Amino acid sequence: MTRSDRVWIVDDDKSIRWVVEKALQKAGIITRSFAAGKDLLTALQNDLPDALITDIRMPGMDGLELLDKIQVSNPNLPVIVMTAHSDLESAVSAFHGGAFEYLPKPFDIKEVVNLAQRACIHGRQQEDTSLAVLANSEPTPEIIGEAPAMQEVFRAIGRLARSHITVLINGESGTGKELVAKALHRHSPRRNSPFIALNMAAIPKDLMESELFGHEKGAFTGAQLRRAGRFEQANGGTLFLDEIGDMPAELQTRLLRVLADGEFYPVGAHLAIKVDVRIIAATHQNLEILVEQGRFREDLFHRLNVIRIHIPALHERKEDIPLLLHHFLQQAATELSVESKILSAEAEAYLSQLDWPGNVRQLENSCRWLTVMASSREIQLHDLPPELLNCTTTKELSGSDDWQSLLRNFIDHQLQAKEESIAKQVIPNVEAILIKAALNFTHGRRHEAAILLGYGRNTLTRKIMELGIKE
The missing domain is CATH 1.10.8.60 (Helicase, Ruva Protein; domain 3)
Known part of the structure; x- marks a missing residue:
């Protein structure tokens, strides 16, 4: 006979504890609730649930401090973090602290039950892979929103922040694609290295190659000095290529080679430059359609489209x-x-x-x-x-x-x-x-x-x- 899932709840709000407990109990989950984080830590010395649900803002020990202590003592315990502060800072802080999931208030009861069940399964199956906490996370209040679509964006930033993976951001003009790119950089291991942005739609085509890859002295008329391109400037950090759909075909080929080999030749150079750059690209266009029309390389599209984040329009x-x-x-x-x-x-x-x-x-x-x-x-x-x-x-x-x-x-x-x-x-x-x-x-x-x-x-x-x- 399989035992029932066990979930503990920590919230200083008695009514929230009651609502969550009743919903989980109705789903057959055994619950136990605490009004403060210190009481839960004491209980963890003698028993261990399958998952934990905690509020983020509580008097005394807050949810992030509690999460930090649990990551040290019980790194395999999945923690769902609730918060009424539906902003990027809360989401990123929660994921950086090793949270299993981030749940903005007001929440749907069915979503709470579903998350708790998933967390219990994860807690029983996961291996010992504790996540390090990134301290001194800079807030980015420019990205704010309580809509479900924006919560998905916050979750994506939180999950991707610790990685070096290529990201493609799509959304209408004015939705804040560069802000999301900056947030990904700011909360990443590359945060102390350069963030370089280049809008492909704002650069004349005949200057784009030099802007991206730089040039040697005397490479063309007017090139009186050597100039480092954006790739070289971003070495060790992040290069944000905005409006990637406007990139000319010949530059698409060169970009593909850099993504594949990690090196490039400046204009007029005979020696390749090796770089370590994370690429974040953005567009308001449908790249799949551009690929079908032959205006964008399919192989480059697949290189860029490793992870995609959609920024909702304001009317959405x-x-x-x-x-x-x-x-x-x-x-x-x-x-x-x-x-x-x-x-x-x-x-x-x-x-x-x-x-x-x-x-x-x-x-x-x-x-x-x-x-x-x-x-x-x-x-x-x-x-x-x-x-x-x-x-x-x-x-x-x-x-x-x-x-x-x-x-x-x-x-x-x-x-x-x-x-x-x-x-x-x-x-x-x-x-x-x-x-x-x-x-x-x-x-x-x-x-x-x-x-x-x-x-x-x-x-x-x-x-x-x-x-x-x-x-």
Whole structure:
């Protein structure tokens, strides 16, 4: 008879412990819970579960410190790290510490059970392969997001950070491909060596070979000095080749040889230069289609496509827009040494349902514009630039569910930010929007507006005064 899986849970939040315990017990898993890491470490001296689930932010000993101690004493114990801080720093720190998996809150109960079962199987099967902890991990707050698609990106960075493997990043322009490449480098064993970036679409074709491989003195007209190319500059570190799909065919052949042999000849040179470089390539194009069209070498594609990371477009993760708006408004204020602007509920709801064809880059630039141009600290809908006010969207707000979804997203964000008196903030704003819309529709006729809203005339007059609505 096979014994039941055993999973221990560590979280200072009693309600979280209860929910996770009940879900696991329902799946036939034996559980035991602890409110603090020190209590768990004491229990581990006498017993050992198949897997462990721990929160990352706890008073006293936090989840990362606990994970560190477990890696020393019980390196084969799979640890699932939970966190409400859904950012790259938390994910990378967890994976660097040897976590089996990273679970952002709020989580789906089925996902918790599935992860726990996988961890138990892994714990019974894995060999003694403890992972070293990378200390002093630099945070990269530019890459933020709570959407499931972004959590997958964070997980990929965490898993790949300790390797030297070639990575291909694909995603629309403005999604942050270079930021992901920098994060891979920053959290890798090469982090103390150069990170060199080259955008293939920004270099004239006749200069591209010299840019990549360098040239000797006198190699061509104007080459008065020897110049090291990007490969040589990146030796020991990482070379990021952005928009790799724009690389000319003849350079694709040379790049393939460097990837295969680890050496190249600068323009005009007779001796090869040996280099140790990790390649991270990126593109907004579909390389498979370029291969079919004969515009990109198939063998080079397979060399680059060892591991692929897809960066979602902003319209694919709209739940992250409020988070990004607040982040970039604060960042713009810091850059410009001014007071940080805040968004009215109406402006935030509107911006959160835009498609943002320029992705995060467009949103970041819009926040800079608003920081400079908005007339007051609170940004209103009329403060937005015309190009945003005239944007088309995937879903118009006329849909019966859309406004509810936007309001829910806003409230969720306020709750996560632990804002107080949310109802006192939201309800007056919603009422003000309703009243303004009704007055606008009736051309200022209060009696008709009151009927449409279901208010008495005196009630409407009182609310107009209380809310400071100007007609």
